[in-house]
Amino acid sequence: MALLAVACDWARDHGRPLLALTVDHGLDRDSARWTAFAREAARAAGADWRGLSWTGPKPAAGLPAAARAARHRLIADAARDAGARVVLFAHTAGDVAEGELMRTAGSSLGRLRDWSPSPAWPEGRGLMLLRPMLDVGRAELRAWLKGQGSGWVDDPANDDPRYARARARASLLPSGEGGARAVRRGRMRGYGASSPGAVSPHPPARRSASGPLPLPMGEGYFSIDRAVSARTLAAALVCAGGGDRPPRGDRLQRLLTRLEAGETFTATLCGARLDAGPDQVLVIREPGEFIRRPAPPLLLAPGVETVWDGRWSFTAAEPGWGVAPAAGRMAALSRADRGRLNDLPSAARGGRPVLIRNGAAAPVLADAAVTARSLVEERLALALDRMTHEMELEPRAHGATPRNHLFSGTDLGE
Known part of the structure; x- marks a missing residue:
């Protein structure tokens, strides 16, 4: 609700259309009422609105992860249909803290970043997510909403101890630092008009990479340096393989160790093949899968x-x-x-x-x-933070020479 308010203000100031999306997961008996509440709130604020539904059978195990994946797919499809290239999410400092706590307990949940590609693939191709409220505390946001006379909906699943997110939230002290101050500060942190109809998200300065960038070879595969960082190698593997789940843990670390040791070897991971030769290391699509599963x-x-x-x-x-x-x-x-x-x-x-x-x-x-x-080269550029401006996401006419985002702009972030 707070993001809706500041985003609508920003959209009016910059002459931009705004579409609000509500996903009904079909998991609570009150979900239809919540959807109606969201619809009325969005329209009252001046935004267009569209309701989305997660239909079909729901898994007995891993429900939060399945719901998150379904939500991202639905949102990505709706954004592409609307011609949008950036989707705003209202994650707060509390979500960041809960995620960190869950990872210490062994969760493989990814870290929230203010500017990142959609995790849905291929539905989210070319689509970026912006989270302008990551330095906002949940308690102060609620206080700010009360001051605005705005209500909100609390999902009871957020307090259900069966779910890791709810247990993490319950174990953390309420955090409200920076909330109302961040809302007042420029309304949409990091956003400003660079030209009529153009938007400039400015994420924090990137830290230096621990290894060189992959070299795109123009046919959906890469040449990499043996000093590649874990994050860069993981991104190259999942992009070259065409899947949606980056490698994690011991398997990725073993590849890094062998590369650093100068070994000559071939390995497969995430549908990709890594050919480490004496003179060049290539990351390509594993062709054997097409023969094994025609x-x-x-x-x-x-x-x-x-x-x-x-x-x-x-x-x-x-x-x-x-x-x-x-x-x-x-x-x-x-x-x-x-x-x-x-x-x-x-x-x-x-x-x-x-x-x-x-x-x-x-x-x-x-x-x-x-x-x-x-799609491989652009996807890797997005994954490695090489597109930090909305205008860089604009589709190009057929035949136009694409910009090489992997070798432009700021240093690659970790």
Whole structure:
């Protein structure tokens, strides 16, 4: 409710449209009433509003994580439908403290950052999350709302000791430092108009990286230095693999140890393959998965952007096209296409997508009727904080040279 108030003020001041989203998880008998409350509050504040619902069966175990993942997917889809590139979340200093406490107890919950990519993939591609209230205490926010004459809804699940988040919250003393002061200070911390219709989020200065950045090779794979940091290696692996879960714990640390020791080896993790040779270390898509688990080509609906393997997007101008991995199909390519594939490292060839027309046996690497775009490089740039301005998220016209965000701007943060 506090974020709604300050965001609406900011949107009016800068002539920007604002869409408020409410997710009904279907987990509480009062959820419909809460959704109606949110709808009326958003519209009274001057924002457009849309309700979203998490339908279908709910898991018996791991419910908070499943609800969080579903929420992010729904929000990402709604934001993309609305043409938005930035979503605001109202996490507070209390959420940060609870997360830190949960991690000390063994949780793999990620850390909240003020500016970060959407964790939903591929639904959240190109979408950033902004949390402008991370230095705001929950108690002072409530006091500020009371002073504004605004109400709010308390979800009883936040006090249910069956959930780790509720136990962490109960074990922490109420924290209100900085709340009302942060709301008064510029209303939307870190936001200002840089030009008509443009918004500039300015996150804190990044700390220096403990290792060099990956070098994009232009076909969805990377060359990395053996001194790579854990965070950078994890991001490179999950992006090259096309999945949505970064590696954690001992498996990632073992790779880092072997790299630092100068070993020559091949390892797979997160659907990616790490080839550590004497002269170069490559991170690519593991092509063996396509052979072990073959699948029919993914059909492309005309005019609809379709994501294949979490790594490439395709938009066909006409019906009849499908996309599949080159693995198992390379011999059927034309001589020219095979020559182009041969320019890639041998291990990277099988993971390259090919186009198939009306189920024909002869695939092609490209066709004028289908627009193809690798998502891997931009996703890695977002994950490593190389896009710190909303204007950098703007889609480019087909054929325009993309900016190399991995080698521009501030130092990479940890």
